[in-house]
Amino acid sequence: MENVIIFDYDGVIADSKEIFMRYFLEGCRRYGVDITTEEEFLRLYEGNIYESMLSLGLSxxxxxxxxxxxxxxxxxxxxxxxxxxxxxxxIKELSSHPLFIVTSNDTELVRNFLKSWHIDFFEDIIGSDREASKVKKIKSIMEKYPSSRYYFIGDTVGDIMEGRKAGVKTVAVTWGWHDEERLAKAKPDYMVKNPPELLTVFR
Structure with a gap:
């Protein structure tokens, strides 16, 4: 049975948290959204970011x-x-498997970043400009590869929850936005502490 491996982008591949958070919080101040601290920002990612913001009553x-x-x-x-x-x-070592990215970021921004780093191993990149729900994005990939084993690699509680809801194995990485203690509460199928450990999941 074939392994289909789906990566999150921010916090798994790209070390973007500080810049991402800076401009997100600046945007909140500019548009009158009462999200002002790092903890409030990170808490949004305990679920789907868009659903988390809607739950705060934001339009x-x-x-x-x-x-x-x-x-x-x-x-x-x-x-x-x-x-x-x-x-x-x-990523290069895993490229014998079908690889995808599912992200809350913008598809072209991610594509251009990977191109600048000479990473050209992903069959598709599905950003929030194409679909907000990671569950729906993961399920669309599953339709392309029926009768496979599916894994979603993420760095937040929300990633793990959405992967589980989509019906795939979840792999939490501890070098991203949520720390190991927070990730453990989401009960991922696997927890890895450095990139080489990912290889042990797929052997």
Missing amino acids: REKILSVVYYMRRGLLENKDRIRMFSGIGEI
């Missing part, structure tokens, strides 16, 4: 205003975002 228009502001900041600072050490080599 779709206000959410999109914050998201677009944050994306402009990411685009303007794209050269400051680095890839986590060792993850590029691991």
